Amino acid sequence: MVISREDRMLIKVLRQEKGYGSKKLLAEFPNKAWSQTSLKRLLRKVDASGSTDRKQGSGRKRTTRTAANIAAVEDLAMSQENAPGTHRTTRQIAREVGIARSSVHAIIHQDLKLRCFKKRRAQDLSEANKTKRLICAKQLLKRFPAHAVSFVWFTDEKLFTVAPPVNPQNDRVYARTGTKKKQVPATRLLRTRSNFSKSVMVSVGVSALGCTKLIYIEPGVKINGAYYRDVLCRQHLLPATRTVSGEFFTFQQDNAPAHRARETVEMLSHETPDFISPLQWPPNSPDLNPVDYEIWGRLQERVYRSRICDVNHLMERLIKEWCDLDHNIICVAVNQWRTRLRASVSADGGHFEHQL
Numbered sequence: 225m226v227i228s229r230e231d232r233m234l235i236k237v238l239r240q241e242k243g244y245g246s247k248k249l250l251a252e253f254p255n256k257a258w259s260q261t262s263l264k265r266l267l268r269k270v271d272a273s274g275s276t277d278r279k280q281g282s283g284r285k286r287t288t289r290t291a292a293n294i295a296a297v298e299d300l301a302m303s304q305e306n307a308p309g310t311h312r313t314t315r316q317i318a319r320e321v322g323i324a325r326s327s328v329h330a331i332i333h334q335d336l337k338l339r340c341f342k343k344r345r346a347q348d349l350s351e352a353n354k355t356k357r358l359i360c361a362k363q364l365l366k367r368f369p370a371h372a373v374s375f376v377w378f379t380d381e382k383l384f385t386v387a388p389p390v391n392p393q394n395d396r397v398y399a400r401t402g403t404k405k406k407q408v409p410a411t412r413l414l415r416t417r418s419n420f421s422k423s424v425m426v427s428v429g430v431s432a433l434g435c436t437k438l439i440y441i442e443p444g445v446k447i448n449g450a451y452y453r454d455v456l457c458r459q460h461l462l463p464a465t466r467t468v469s470g471e472f473f474t475f476q477q478d479n480a481p482a483h484r485a486r487e488t489v490e491m492l493s494h495e496t497p498d499f500i501s502p503l504q505w506p507p508n509s510p511d512l513n514p515v516d517y518e519i520w521g522r523l524q525e526r527v528y529r530s531r532i533c534d535v536n537h538l539m540e541r542l543i544k545e546w547c548d549l550d551h552n553i554i555c556v557a558v559n560q561w562r563t564r565l566r567a568s569v570s571a572d573g574g575h576f577e578h579q580l
Contacts, residue, residue: 227262232276235263239270288327289335296321297331301338346575347508357506358573361565364504368474373561374432376474376500377465380515381447386538387421388528422535426542429461430515431473432558436464438546440539449485457488462495475499479507511577512564518557523549 227235238244244252246263270276300317314332318325332338349357368376397412405413425441439460445451465473475496477483484502492499510516526545532538567576 227258227266231256231258232266235266236270236276239267240274288323289331293321293323293327294331294335297328298336301332301336344578346577347510349508349574353508354573356573357509357512357568360504360506361512361568361573364500364506365562365565365569367504368562370562372474373558375469375472376476376558376561377429377431377461377469378476378514378558379427379429379461380478380513380520381425381427381441381480382520383423383425384524384527384538384542385421385423386532386535388532389524390415422538424535424538424542427456427461428515428519428546429465430519430554430558431465431469432555434468435551435554436461438542447480447482449482449488452482452485453488453491457491458495471497473497476505476513478509478513479505506568506573509568511575512561512568514554514557514561517564517577518560519549519554522553 235244235249238249238252246260246267249263250256250258250260266276273279297317300312300320303312312320314325314328318328321328332340395415397408399408424443425447427439427441429436437460439456441447441451441456447456462475465475473496475492475498477500479502482488489501492501506512523542523545526549527538527541532541564576564580567580568574570576571579
């Protein structure tokens with residue numbers, strides 16, 4: 225029976241000040257799950273050394289966490305500092321060093337005291353992208369002071385599939401001891417997914433003042449310049465924006481081909497009071513669009529809480545969850561925009577999300 229550190233201190237005090245023995249301690253503390261054998265062993269240690277701590281150098285001698293193995297694990301674990309892209313998992317390190325994976329964990333956390341950070345996905349940025357992002361971020365900060373951000377309408381499109389996005393890393397199935405894998409039903413062990421899962425493309429516009437309804441793109445339709453202008457913008461996004469903001473707003477879009485088409489730019493110049501042109505919006509920058517860096521993720525998390533049966537069920541779920549989404553979430557995301565622009569400037573147009 226393991227006796228907690230606090231209980232060991234209590235036992236030590238009672239032994240030294242009142243001379244309690246094992247039977248007396250058990251009688252005084254009947255609710256403690258102490259064994260008499262453990263108490264006798266602990267009392268002998270108190271009598272001999274005056275302490276309940278383990279004697280320095282006692283216990284099982286190290287056979288795996290040796291200086292050589294610790295150095296080898298450190299070299300492999302820290303290899304990415306000077307050679308990016310050479311990351312090794314604990315399983316790979318254990319295989320190369322020739323020790324157990326649990327020993328690798330112990331060395332990393334107890335001996336080396338390393339911290340673990342989770343890698344995140346990000347857009348690939350060329351040097352030209354970084355330069356353009358830096359220039360655009362500075363211009364947008366200057367153009368939109370804090371009081372003007374509420375009138376910016378951010379837009380984006382996203383594809384939702386019937387089959388949910390899956391991260392199988394921590395997807396585990398538990399069975400009774402003695403159960404073999406072949407005895408577990410296939411329906412429990414296998415996560416099936418169609419190679420061509422049905423999907424729905426949706427578009428939205430959001431601002432601190434309000435948001436549009438969820439706009440569905442017709443199945444099989446490719447979003448070219450004409451469809452984007454005549455259907456998405458003229459029939460849905462712009463009327464919904466005017467309903468909330470009147471004739472004072474700024475329209476934002478990313479640099480998708482349909483968005484930066486010459487006819488699209490001309491249409492937005494005539495039919496909106498103000499818009500962020502393709503030349504003014506940073507390239508490869510979902511980390512600077514509130515819909516991308518916050519709204520889609522929140523909506524996806526809510527939509528896939530339970531199984532989706534088919535496309536119609538997916539559309540119903542999308543509409544329901546979009547209507548139930550707290551507008552404060554959108555406001556918080558929009559209010560982060562200038563903070564992210566400043567972070568992009570500080571990073572010279574490079575990645576910054578890992579520093580937020």
